[in-house]
Amino acid sequence: MSTSAEHRVFCESIDLDSKRIPKHVAIIMDGNGRWAKERGEERVFGHINGINSVRSSVEAALLTGVRYLTLYAFSTENWSRPKEEVDALMDLLVSTLIKEVEDLESKGVRLRAIGDLTTLPKACQDQINKSIQSTKNLDALDLVLALSYSSKWELVEATKQLMKSGVNPDELEASHIEQHLATSGIPDPELMIRTSGERRISNFLLWQLAYAEFHFTSVLWPDFGQDNFYDAVRDYQKRNRRFGRLLDTTHTMSK
Ligand code: FPP
Numbered sequence: 241m242s243t244s245a246e247h248r249v250f251c252e253s254i255d256l257d258s259k260r261i262p263k264h265v266a267i268i269m270d271g272n273g274r275w276a277k278e279r280g281e282e283r284v285f286g287h288i289n290g291i292n293s294v295r296s297s298v299e300a301a302l303l304t305g306v307r308y309l310t311l312y313a314f315s316t317e318n319w320s321r322p323k324e325e326v327d328a329l330m331d332l333l334v335s336t337l338i339k340e341v342e343d344l345e346s347k348g349v350r351l352r353a354i355g356d357l358t359t360l361p362k363a364c365q366d367q368i369n370k371s372i373q374s375t376k377n378l379d380a381l382d383l384v385l386a387l388s389y390s391s392k393w394e395l396v397e398a399t400k401q402l403m404k405s406g407v408n409p410d411e412l413e414a415s416h417i418e419q420h421l422a423t424s425g426i427p428d429p430e431l432m433i434r435t436s437g438e439r440r441i442s443n444f445l446l447w448q449l450a451y452a453e454f455h456f457t458s459v460l461w462p463d464f465g466q467d468n469f470y471d472a473v474r475d476y477q478k479r480n481r482r483f484g485r486l487l488d489t490t491h492t493m494s495k
Pocket of ligand 1: 269270271272273274275287290291294311312313314315318332333336337385436
């Protein structure tokens with residue numbers, strides 16, 4: 241497990257400011273199908289190879305000191321893909337968790353999941369719960385898998401819970417909604433990365449990304465390695481984050 245001094249030394253070695261590492265990075269892993277097609281292979285070949293990029297991103301997050309990494313692994317909309325692809329993705333999820341969980345544990349990675357997990361096959365739910373249980377006390381990195389997730393689903397669920405709680409509409413505040421989101425207790429991502437050249441948010445963390453910086457890269461997900469992750473963080477560190485305010489104090493009403 242790395243200490244903050246180790247994070248600092250590592251960040252300096254790759255020209256990153258260790259004081260401005262995003263606490264939470266969210267990734268839309270896109271381009272697996274195209275990557276496979278370019279090689280004359282079935283789409284699932286791209287998903288299998290995408291696991292290497294998951295590993296690289298976890299490693300890069302651990303080395304730089306990113307504390308939360310959220311990966312959009314399966315959206316609500318992905319259920320409408322051909323059955324063979326959905327089944328292959330579910331199998332891949334189970335086999336990857338079985339294979340990787342010990343390594344994740346040894347690195348201090350705590351696994352979490354957001355989404356409508358009840359819609360996943362039982363074997364998948366069982367393996368996710370098992371992996372969540374065995375890593376629940378670790379704190380080097382929270383790896384959050386978004387599974388059968390969509391933001392609109394999450395917001396509808398939050399609204400249902402709020403209505404059932406009998407909250408007075410006139411007293412409703414943003415914090416009440418946040419408490420009922422699947423990400424409750426997790427800070428909002430400062431950086432969102434999407435691979436494969438697409439520039440959409442695709443029903444992913446709509447509320448939580450309100451002030452995130454977006455990094456779009458044409459790299460297809462299975463080709464996304466540690467250096468691409470550092471490039472995204474370097475890009476983030478060049479941004480001037482104002483949160484709707486004016487940071488330049490020389491601005492006055494008369495200017
Ligand atoms: C998008 O590429 C990718 C997905 C829908 C699945 C991503 C899942 C993985 C990489 C496996 C995750 C597993 C774990 C354990 C986290 P696409 O199929 O939409 O590609 P395309 O746009 O080129 O068709």
